[in-house]
Amino acid sequence: MVRARSLLARFMPHGPWDVVRQVAIFAAAYLAYRLVRGGIDGRAATAFENARSLIDIERGLHVFVEPSVQAWASGSGVITDVASWIYLNAQTTVSVSALVWLYLFRNSSFYFVRNMMVVAMVLALIGYIVYPAAPPRMFPEWGFQDSVAHFTGIDPDQAKVSALFNPYAAVPSMHVAFALMIGWPLAKLVRWRALRVFWFTYPFLVTFVIVVTANHFLADAVLGAMVAAVSAYSAAWLARARPEAWRFGRRSAELTA
Structure with missing residues (x-):
């Protein structure tokens, strides 16, 4: 019993109800994010016009390299298949696993990351409403x-805009935003140097992936990084209100919400 209590205290430092609360917060935030994202009027003509504007901007800045990068990667089926697998799993398997690890083993930093991600989803929805854009694959x-x-x-583009899917929600790239909000905190928190290097470079890998799979332009990635930056600033601002609970790397074991 003593050992069981010790393990429970380690893996559930604030008790089982806090686990339920965190799962509920993420589930509610992500469901709302998906519903609003999918429920936004696709405005196909505007989305294509906006995407062409992004192409024109990148061409004007001489950074429209996406066709060349994908053409190079397409020469190897292994690269495109691995990139596609990473794209499909980055925001689900990888992000969820990282959050679980944070909660179990670096609980003092979990709540800061949680706040970042919730703020980021709100900012992303604003972007989808204000600037619908078609992805490069179109x-x-x-x-x-x-x-x-x-x-x-x-073929995802055969599906119509639905309650959970909108093909014109490319700006900002939340793959990049999530990768930054997961990768860089983990780079500070893991102990092995190889893992630190991996998590630091993870956002750059995801940026390569979204270009290779023709799901985002580089401009989308830059805007996704800006969302992550604003979300980190917002989480730091929120931490001032409850430093004992929401500060990154806090050491307090007090109950959080």
């Missing part, structure tokens, strides 16, 4: 191919 005239569709055998 521009075959530029040589783009949907690597994820080839990998899975399912």
Whole structure:
């Protein structure tokens, strides 16, 4: 019994109800994010016009390298398949696993990351409403191919805008935002140097993935990084209100909400 209590205290430092509370917060936030994201009027014509504007901006800045990068990667089925797998799992398997690890083993920093991600989802929804944009895969005239569709055998663009899906929600790239909000905190918290290097470079890997799979332009990635930066600042500001609970790397064992 003593050992069981010790293990429970280690893996559930604030008790089982806090676990339920955190799962409920993330589930509610993500469901609301998906519902609002999918429920936004697709405005296809505007989305394509906005995406073409992004292409024009990148061409004007001489950074429109996405077609060349995907063409290079397409020469290897291994690269495109691995990139497609990472794209499909980055925001689900990887992010969820990282959050679980944070809660269990670096609980003092979990709540800061949680606050960042909730703020980021709100900011992303504003972006989807204000600036709907089609992803690169919808521009075959530029040589783009949907690597994820080839990998899975399912064409997502055949689906209509629904309560949980909107193909014109490309700005900002939340793959990049999530990668930053997960990767860089973990780079500070893990002990092994190799893992620190991996998590520090993880956002750059995800940026490469979204370009190779033709799901985002580089401009989307930059805007996703800006969302992560604003969310981190917001989480730091929130931590001033409850430093004992929401500060990154806090050492207090008091109950959090």
